[in-house]
Amino acid sequence: MTKRTRSARRTSASSQTAFASPYIQRKLPFFDVLTEEEMCRIDEQVDWMLENVGVAFRDDPVALDIWRKAGVTPTGPHGDLIKADAQWIRSLVAKAPSQFTQHSRNPERSVVIGGTNQVFAPIYGAPFVRDLHGGRRYATFDDFEKLLKLSYMHPNLHHTGLVIAEPTDIPVSKRHLDMVFAHLVLNDKPHLGAITEKSRAQDSVDMVEVMFGKKTMDEQVCIMANVNTNSPLLVDRVVTEAIQVYSGRGQAMVVTPFILTGAMGPVSTAASVAQAITETMMCCAFAQIIRPGAPFVMGNFLSSMSLKSGAPTFGMPEPVMSNYAIGQMARRLGLPLRCGGSLTASKIEDSQSAYESADSMHSTMLAGSNFTLHAAGWLEGGLSTGFEKLIMDADRLGSYQKVLSVGLETDDNAFARDAYEEVEPGGHFLGSAHTMRNYQDIFYEPHLSDSENVESWEDAGAKDMRARAYDRWNDMLDNYQAPPIDEAKKEELVDFVARRKSELPDAWY
């Protein structure tokens, strides 16, 4: 890396690039892989499952009462299986908006979720972190804060998610308070709230209400939460209580079946896609019963597995196809979609990690995923957040952002007829007026790809992308500046966290 390049990188690390945008407004057409007949077959399977197979709502009597009041009698050996008329479920799902705005405390960073809009957020939920020099270790709150600052600073991430890594040095019972506080204070991009217990979900909503005020919370989406179903066809209390808290307050829910096809769903992709749609539709209907019009994102997290070991595999053709198919089905349903991400089974940031992440994310972005959790940082099947992986994935997201938001320009300037008056056959366009007019913002300029010749690259230390990513995230953290905040609100949040921490026991599970 030359001195000039280093200094250029240092500058851009702290500033937003010209390409930064609070979210992607897609111009690129969608990629439809299914025929009308194939979509009808998937719909028929979903309807059959809604009516004949059902979804169990387990361990939450309140949820079953909500279904009973809506006219559905739970059945099955545990008395918790919800089967319902498919047209009625579809009519409930139709009450959810096809797009909504998640407001941020900095209005310039609010995101629109749904329709032709696409939002990228980092990995969620890894108990471990890995970096080039520190290796793999349990994540701490210090790691979490660093990852949050990087997600806040990176121009290609539009949303900071929540558990970018699990702060395992803080009791589970109190962890959510520190995480939500950090997202609200160190960052001004939109983020998620906690879901692991009803009171933690409520704490998250209450903290966001401190920041936004009751009136705004009454009228707008200021927080969103993501839960996984217990596929196949089971939702537990974590899901139903989160929906009660968030949807009940008019805030947004993402419900995501995690289906390893062959384990949590049948071994075929179409069946697992239909099952995922069934599970999310049933949860969306439940949310609409609680509060008609509650914003709801259909999640889908489908993966294949190794036949040698049964281990999940990522970036493979089956999840690639599931992304394309679910994208089309979500548009048909009119629900915002979460799917995919930059996913890999690799333990480190090697070629496997990048090949798998790129195929996974290329299909995720083309599929039209409206909210993409795990768009950066995911390693080791989601067990580990990579510091270099976060920065490398995010660098690639800029390329996807350009593909989606620009597509192919075909205006008169794009056809450059004047340039052909200047340039001879066999000549070059480097100095043509058209090039001079356009070159400065015509290409996506990645930070971490080295395109120099081999001699320059060797002279600069022959650093691979991982080593360059290590330099870059350290540079970025050196340049971190917290966004401005209303100090009174911050104090109120500090008091809230202190009070709740004093009320809660230290629990590590």
Place this chain on the structure above:
Amino acid sequence: MTKRTRSARRTSASSQTAFASPYIQRKLPFFDVLTEEEMCRIDEQVDWMLENVGVAFRDDPVALDIWRKAGVTPTGPHGDLIKADAQWIRSLVAKAPSQFTQHSRNPERSVVIGGTNQVFAPIYGAPFVRDLHGGRRYATFDDFEKLLKLSYMHPNLHHTGLVIAEPTDIPVSKRHLDMVFAHLVLNDKPHLGAITEKSRAQDSVDMVEVMFGKKTMDEQVCIMANVNTNSPLLVDRVVTEAIQVYSGRGQAMVVTPFILTGAMGPVSTAASVAQAITETMMCCAFAQIIRPGAPFVMGNFLSSMSLKSGAPTFGMPEPVMSNYAIGQMARRLGLPLRCGGSLTASKIEDSQSAYESADSMHSTMLAGSNFTLHAAGWLEGGLSTGFEKLIMDADRLGSYQKVLSVGLETDDNAFARDAYEEVEPGGHFLGSAHTMRNYQDIFYEPHLSDSENVESWEDAGAKDMRARAYDRWNDMLDNYQAPPIDEAKKEELVDFVARRKSELPDAWY
């Protein structure tokens, strides 16, 4: 890597996997990124260029005579600029078949090029090779033979190209004889012929005629060749003579503008795409004048550049968009397409290499590239062939092959209704009859992705994908067996090569 895994890999290295196929017959729909209006605008630009800008056919008086006899008078300062009525050029282009079969000496390996068929071939033309332990060095014939054997053995490569690496230890004047001989003898997949000089093109055609016989050569495509134009808007004698030799004999030509947008084309993607179409249409028309119906592949190799250094960049959003756009334009024209590949500017097989290659190749395959040169092995902007890169890219090609040829199955078996009678909510499908019936060939099983947990991976030596690829290509070469060959024909080829070598001087340029 466990013992069991190693032995499983060793077996499969020498055998073809169940997924092997001589070429891909695509079921996946195409991805159309352009509206009808946008396609018309590109067509208008192409027509304007054909009629008003023109393409220079330089340093080949024979080519200019061919144009004159067809009624076109060359113009311009060099008297070699061909401008022609666009409708006439389009009517000539329409004579080229939309698909054709390139026959191989083993009929099971013949490929169909065009339409919904897709064929993957290795990198072409790198003067250097790199492997994990040998580092970067000038390529030798020994390297070339090893790379050819690997391309022959790999089930996900359907065609062996030609110059997988330049055998720089053989004089340039004789190199083509050894390369074509090796492709014909060590391999029974289809391949390309030489183009660097008219006599070398003729030698290639003559050698293939020894193998196939005159009658077959009269009637069928047994060899194909690839040339680059000298963009912008110039074709030199290498191009026009190759077309005279190959098209004149009814064999197939690929003509590929290499356009670094901003240098060999205007700095906008749409203009460079239109220019590439103009250049290839003019060459296709030239081929059709020589022999109406001559098989012709429209090539496109478009890349962006670094604003810091002017160096070519790969896997970026601009070439991704150009792949999608040219795919649609080629289908509109009814010409088979060559575009893209697994391209990168990285010097080694690191994350950059894999991210860029995957985005480049994902778009190449979705775009419907019918013949993809550089589908595996490309490093360093094409200057170097990576042994590990070849094997890693080829492993990923299996995933693309499945996406394209299978898509999403939606028959009754795919919906697995019987499985839901067996599995409880929250249960698992691992032992269900549907899983047992289908699991063995339902997932693409890559060879080089490690999906084990971190402990198993560390116990096995914590090898990254590059190290596993090194092991695999060495294993594969240990298991190489030459395909059966007609010994009389082989002797005839030996004699041909010996005779031509005795006639030719040793020339190193």
